[in-house]
Amino acid sequence: MNRQKPKLAVHKFSSCDGCQLALLNLGEPLLQLPDLVDIVHFAEAGPCESDAEVDISLVEGSISTPEDVRRIRQVRENSRFLVALGVCATYGGLQALANFNDRDAWMSAIYPQPQRIDILPTSKGVSDYVKVDLQLQGCPVNSAQVLNALRDLLSGMKPSVAIQSVCLECKRNGVACVLVSKGEPCMGPVTLAGCGALCPANGRGCYGCYGPSELVNDASLAHRFEALGLDPQAVTRRFRFIANNAAAFKAAGDRLEGDPHER
């Protein structure tokens, strides 16, 4: 048992810190974690050794600045496994909505000295810049899912992430479909499972924070949303929301925005 514990780092990029908070909210398992790994960097929790070489890096946040690009390349180089945590790290997050707008115009309108802000023209996920070994979705991530993935990595197993719709989790939890029974425009049918169908369990429609599930029939769901009374713009915004930069949702948004009547 003299073997050194594997080293873990939690890095933050452009994000709200919510995924790190989800980890800090774990409770008891959080206290167990230091028995299994040596947490060398997790600025929000204390340890601060950002340049350390580690076995596993959990990365929160999107790549939105030139400094983010430099740093994520360094993190990649320092890490054996790199796990993208949450919708910002996987798809660019809510801030990727700026990709669809004139950044310079917005910056001039908001900041007195926009020239002092050094950002990229786009906000994108980590995998647009470096190789990512595992993507865990969500806004925020489901911390139980993160722990399972960590456990698998520590055991030398490939973490398994179920590729299915939120609907299946929802039905397994005994929730009556909110789209069918309440007319809620729910994104569950086109959204990847993993959250435990949190929103439908609370009577709300899924807003797609896990990003697209495997097969996305956006035209059919958009048609249904319109029948429920959403105007074309509101339908587009369902896809162009937190996971707007995920390929299937981005394509859906483009189609819906381009030609709202051609479907």
Added chain:
Amino acid sequence: MARDGAIQFAEMTSVEQLSPGLTNEQQPGRYRLRQGDGDRLFDWNHGPQGVKPHCFSPREVLWSEQGEPLRFQPRLPAQAPIALVGVRACDLAALSIQDKHFLHADAPDPHYRQRREQLLLIGVDCAHSAETCFCVSTGDGPALDGGYDIGISELDEGFLLWPGSDKGQTITDRLALQPADDRQLESMLRISTQAAEEQQRSLPQPAELRRLYRRLEHSHWQDVADRCLACGNCTAVCPTCFCYDTGHEMSLDGENAQMVRQWDSCFSAGHSYMAGLLVRANVLQRYRQWLTHKLAGWQEQQGRTGCTGCGRCISWCPVGIDLTQEAAAILREGSVDV
């Protein structure tokens, strides 16, 4: 009882929770409860789930493993006896199909059996049909036809009640019941005849459905695929679908693990993933698999179709796909067998 806008089986402590006067409206992709002024208790049809989750659990631990050398510990559910009140004929027919699959196969499923044996089933004749019901065409309703412990027919003046099993008999023997008169028995027949006449949908007969396998290239499959979300809701609400997935879950310290089984769906990628190949990669292939297996393949495997006409897959499909219409369109005269 009513919960979250739908009829659901939930623990009851008083008869008021049966919601007198409650009815349901069911259409493709739409379900609403309505509160009427009457005091009848069973004028609704059903909610999103039948008996299935009470025997074939949506998620359960099959066994746990720990220690060195590794020890395996079976984890059978500790199921207290429960009575399900208001079970319909279509769901009892579905239960007997699930029994056949889980109990009467070469290797009976102990987890299913443990739950199944604790059930007391109080069946009710349907007094109305929902717009999505078609149990008459599958021969499974709307009147009870076996599989229950106690049967009920709700008349305006009260209930007719009769035992359907030895277990049910021990209960009815202890009740102070009046014998039914001829007029009441006529009312009972009239009510279920009326419910049958209300049905607007029907499924083609089994022999006809077997021809689905000769229509695998029909252009209508793509028509359905254009609408289908591949979300798997139809399979999750279907009272006969029995597919599951198993996986290991380890405790964080790595000392214990458990084998967990949960409902899967033929609309999920993992269902047809074999040795690096995703056999059914698109929506068309997955819907075709579901429909042909349910309506034709089951006939060879289970001796009947896997559909008991409950109509849940129609009501609870987020985009209202109707298997009776899809099957009929694919089998329609004029299209060619291959």
